[in-house]
Amino acid sequence: MSAAPRVWLQPLALDEAGPWAISAVEQAWSAVLPPAVQQRYRASRHHLRVRLAELLQLRPEAVPLHSPPGQAPTLEQGLGCVSLSHSRDQLLLAWSHWPIGVDLEWQQRRIQAELLARRFFPSQEWLQLQRLAPPQRAAQVLESWVRKEAAIKWQRSSLASDLRHWRWCADRQRLEHLLEGWQPRSVCERRNGWLCAVVGEAAEQAIWG
Known part of the structure; x- marks a missing residue:
């Protein structure tokens, strides 16, 4: 796994028909959210998992990510730190071996x-x-x-x-x-x-x- 921290700016959009690269727990969490929030949550976690899967060489659904709605996402100990921010139709993601935070505004x-x-x-x-x-x-x-x-x-x-x-x-x-x-x-x-x-x-x- 590369030691260099990574940052990605990309569209937040996600095809609601799927498939989504999210875990069964994340699917359950998203199911009880308001419709507009559901879409943002699924899209942001899908894209975060896809990016992390590239780094960790895992299937996106298998990435050991803990990311309940409204809470800062965390990875299993030893795999680094992550952060995300979304605004309008854009998403900012980051990964680092050390604590990291990101924010995004038009x-x-x-x-x-x-x-x-x-x-x-x-x-x-x-x-x-x-x-x-x-x-x-x-x-x-x-x-x-x-x-x-x-x-x-x-x-x-x-x-x-x-x-x-x-x-x-x-x-x-x-x-x-x-x-x-x-x-x-x-x-x-x-x-x-x-x-x-x-x-x-x-x-x-x-x-x-």
Whole structure:
């Protein structure tokens, strides 16, 4: 198995007629979800299993993946770490030997940048953002947001408890947790109109597929 971390950006679409590369347990979990959520869940786990199967040289259904709806996916110990994010019709997947987190947003997404930053960002970051013109401020708020969401997945925490403790310093290109002092490596790439954030020890070495 390759030691290099991998990241994949791809369409989320999946033919509902099947066949799906998901486990019997995942089929059971998906059956009780609302229809729209069912489709996203099946598609994301199908694609994640297919990608992992290539790395682990297993059948997709046999990949030892534990991924209940609404929870971060995990692999059997010793097989690495995974993360996923979906937005609209796109899916971002990642695998690494070390903890990793990803997040995905449409680059032109309209957001209430000032409201978000005032409410959820540390005061030091908000002060820096105020120096920017509104269009630049909105773009930087969105980039900061995806980096922080990826960091929270890397950390295995939650937006509600930890978002306000993460600070993205664009001047120093540094992501920092203000309480714990963590400064994980982070990358935010623009691909085909999407912002793709990757956070983790090997984020900068990831091979994109």
